[in-house]
Amino acid sequence: xxxxxxxxxxxxxFGCAALQAQSTAAATPTMxxxxxxxxxxxxxxxxxxxxxxxxxxxxxxxxxATLNYSVRVxxxxxxxxxxxxxxxxxxxxxxxxxxxxxxxxAFEYSAxxxxxxxxxxxxxxxxxxxxxxxxxxxxxxxxxxxxxATVNFRVADSPTFDADTFTLPLTFTISSQ
Amino acid sequence: xxxxxxxxxxxxxxxxxxxxxxxxxxSLSTSGGVTFSAGNPSLQPVTPxxxxxxxxxxxxxxxxxxxxxxxxxxxxSNFTGSSGLPIPSSNVHWSASASVIxxxxxxxxxxxxxxxxxxxxxxxxxxxxxxxxxVQVIFTFTITNSWTYDADTYLQNLVLTATAN
Numbered sequence: 001x002x003x004x005x006x007x008x009x010x011x012x013x014f015g016c017a018a019l020q021a022q023s024t025a026a027a028t029p030t031m032x033x034x035x036x037x038x039x040x041x042x043x044x045x046x047x048x049x050x051x052x053x054x055x056x057x058x059x060x061x062x063x064x065a066t067l068n069y070s071v072r073v074x075x076x077x078x079x080x081x082x083x084x085x086x087x088x089x090x091x092x093x094x095x096x097x098x099x100x101x102x103x104x105x106a107f108e109y110s111a112x113x114x115x116x117x118x119x120x121x122x123x124x125x126x127x128x129x130x131x132x133x134x135x136x137x138x139x140x141x142x143x144x145x146x147x148x149a150t151v152n153f154r155v156a157d158s159p160t161f162d163a164d165t166f167t168l169p170l171t172f173t174i175s176s177q
Numbered sequence: 178x179x180x181x182x183x184x185x186x187x188x189x190x191x192x193x194x195x196x197x198x199x200x201x202x203x204s205l206s207t208s209g210g211v212t213f214s215a216g217n218p219s220l221q222p223v224t225p226x227x228x229x230x231x232x233x234x235x236x237x238x239x240x241x242x243x244x245x246x247x248x249x250x251x252x253x254s255n256f257t258g259s260s261g262l263p264i265p266s267s268n269v270h271w272s273a274s275a276s277v278i279x280x281x282x283x284x285x286x287x288x289x290x291x292x293x294x295x296x297x298x299x300x301x302x303x304x305x306x307x308x309x310x311x312v313q314v315i316f317t318f319t320i321t322n323s324w325t326y327d328a329d330t331y332l333q334n335l336v337l338t339a340t341a342n
Contacts (some may be wrong), residue, residue, distance in 0.1 A: 035326045076260040
């Protein structure tokens, strides 16, 4: 009697299991996430001094500019991630056509900046019209969002300069690798 | 009791195969992969996927009283790249919409949420009494962008599982 009951229960359970049969299908699409390098720079608050004492030619004309930058350097990036400056002209342009302008190399620059992986060129370097000078270097893996660096400029005043206003265009470049 | 045992045996032999025959079969296809092209996080804090992912579920042998479902999870807990630190898959958010393409079944879509490695039901419903029953689920994905991410290309797999009961 009990054996029969167990058998019937077995059949009922088996039947219920069959009714719960499930069909399954799966798909595994790939997700790709690209995180780009970032390199952006803009300049603000560019001021250059005015020779207020023309008789004292040993005085230097100094000025500063603020570099606003963001950068994301790959962890396996090359050590060329940096901000550079270069004169965009071979000479300064005088306001008066016959004025003698200071040479590009008479302009000097240095930089101040801070942050992990951020190294400014703090010593004075001569500007070049043919070679980009390094202002700030970034280590591999450096990630900086909306930070600032300060560029300092100076020109050694000289008795050879004519009294005039001189313009020298500069090009700032940032590279993330 | 012998008669009872005989009837039960008959149910086992005849009934069980009938139950298996009645079970629906489900197939699942997807439109391709999901691509996120992140930008500058300061300008784009949330990055949408460049395309939607379309999952098509087809059920043959649909029955009006039977149910179907589609689940989603991440295969791993992180996106992995070649040099960058892993990025948590939970930064991905999905949402879905669905429509019945063929058949007389129903579909209900769950609210979107962040991706996890646990199966989450995206859509479900009744199969209906017409075969095939085909339903299309369209996923929209976004990922939270961050300056903490390293520049790199990262991969991860989704796991979509469709079931028909």
